Amino acid sequence: MSISNFETLLDECLARLYSxxxxxxxxxxxxxxxxxxxxLLEVAAQxxxxxxxxxxxxxxxxxxxxxxxxxxxxxxxxxxxxWQQFIENLLSFFPSLRPVFGNALALIILAxxxxxxxWIFTSLDLESDPAGQQTPTSTMTPSEMIPTPSGTVLLTxxxxxxxxxxxxxxxxxxxxxxxxxxPIFITLTPTPAxxxxxxxxxxxxxxxxxKTPVLSYPPPVTDxxxxxxxxxxxxxxxxxxxxxxxxxx
Amino acid sequence: xxxxxxxDATLVQRAKDGDKTAFAALYERYQPPVFTxxxxxxxSQTLAEDLTAEVFVRMVAKIRTYRAASPLLAWLYxxxxxxxxxxxxxxxxxxxxxxxxxxxxxxxxxxxxxRLQETELRTALKKLSEDQxxxxxxxxxxxxxxxQIAALLGxxxxxxxxxxxxxxxxxxxxxxxPNKNEYx
Numbered sequence: 001m002s003i004s005n006f007e008t009l010l011d012e013c014l015a016r017l018y019s020x021x022x023x024x025x026x027x028x029x030x031x032x033x034x035x036x037x038x039x040l041l042e043v044a045a046q047x048x049x050x051x052x053x054x055x056x057x058x059x060x061x062x063x064x065x066x067x068x069x070x071x072x073x074x075x076x077x078x079x080x081x082x083w084q085q086f087i088e089n090l091l092s093f094f095p096s097l098r099p100v101f102g103n104a105l106a107l108i109i110l111a112x113x114x115x116x117x118x119w120i121f122t123s124l125d126l127e128s129d130p131a132g133q134q135t136p137t138s139t140m141t142p143s144e145m146i147p148t149p150s151g152t153v154l155l156t157x158x159x160x161x162x163x164x165x166x167x168x169x170x171x172x173x174x175x176x177x178x179x180x181x182x183p184i185f186i187t188l189t190p191t192p193a194x195x196x197x198x199x200x201x202x203x204x205x206x207x208x209x210x211k212t213p214v215l216s217y218p219p220p221v222t223d224x225x226x227x228x229x230x231x232x233x234x235x236x237x238x239x240x241x242x243x244x245x246x247x248x249x
Numbered sequence: 250x251x252x253x254x255x256x257d258a259t260l261v262q263r264a265k266d267g268d269k270t271a272f273a274a275l276y277e278r279y280q281p282p283v284f285t286x287x288x289x290x291x292x293s294q295t296l297a298e299d300l301t302a303e304v305f306v307r308m309v310a311k312i313r314t315y316r317a318a319s320p321l322l323a324w325l326y327x328x329x330x331x332x333x334x335x336x337x338x339x340x341x342x343x344x345x346x347x348x349x350x351x352x353x354x355x356x357x358x359x360x361x362x363x364r365l366q367e368t369e370l371r372t373a374l375k376k377l378s379e380d381q382x383x384x385x386x387x388x389x390x391x392x393x394x395x396x397q398i399a400a401l402l403g404x405x406x407x408x409x410x411x412x413x414x415x416x417x418x419x420x421x422x423x424x425x426x427p428n429k430n431e432y433x
Contacts (some may be wrong), residue, residue, distance in 0.1 A: 003414075010410070010414055011395065020394065043417050044417055045390040047370060047390070048389055053297070055294075055296070055298045059299075063276070063302030064276050067273075067309055070309040070310065074309055085313075089314065140414045
């Protein structure tokens, strides 16, 4: 007899047992399976002696009341956020994950989404590069002319007459730096490595600039010699004051 | 889909929409099997009542996540199992060791007054696999038919017969009742 047939036979015997027949009477009709059926029927008979538990009526009422209160609370509660609903729905497919992850899963998924988006954008950026994955090499071409810094010093003497018939000579020195010729332009030109070189054969060539411009700041001032100080007085004499105190009105 | 399952699906849909009468109907239908399941896991009438009530509170909270693909009772059993696990985990963390020892001694003294056979059966029942225990409780305690059990657990009647066969064999081994005639 196959297992499934034996299971059907056992089920029939159990039905007879629960209808009130004695085990021996049942087994008399199945003599060839007595040894297999008897222990199972005895255990089943024992199990039937266990009481069918019932909750007390008060507990049943209280349980129903608690549930209905929970319904009210849920109805009045604000609608959960989209991401909370999303996580709930996700966890409903994997209930075993719920106690392990809980809210942590939300953070993990969010972090994963952010990382994924970042990766996608990075990939798109690389694909738009015509040079593809090749590493561009840079060639620096400095200007052929090294600029010479220079400046112009402008000296402006001034004279201030004081009431005591004396004068104060001051000189203002103004320096205007300038660079001649025009400032240096450094051009970085990406050159795709079209021919692949064997790294073991040759050491990579490092482009070296032919000239290295050095700019110092502030630029050295080539002062022209200052005029004598105080400057020679070539003024016409001041006309006589009408008030006699030497001041013009 | 069976008529009961169809009816369940309608009730669940109404419950998802917030219909209190649908929740009440589900409670009337599933409170007894859930209580039996919990009772034979915790061995305490009061605790079983409390945890059963909690199962239905959690059902309200999670009803939106329930998928009609699995039977409602199986889903409620899962909730009950998680609650029982949480309860014992919490109890073991909160109860000091010397109190736990004292409690176990009390349990032993109570067991002395209980029928030995019943204690053995309950202990053996706890050792069964989840599927086997559910079938045994529904079949031998609640006296439901194979068709009803199949509909409640979302299995075929053939699967239920197979499970009850294996469950009885396992129970016999756990009850340590050697039989002179070799079993299978």
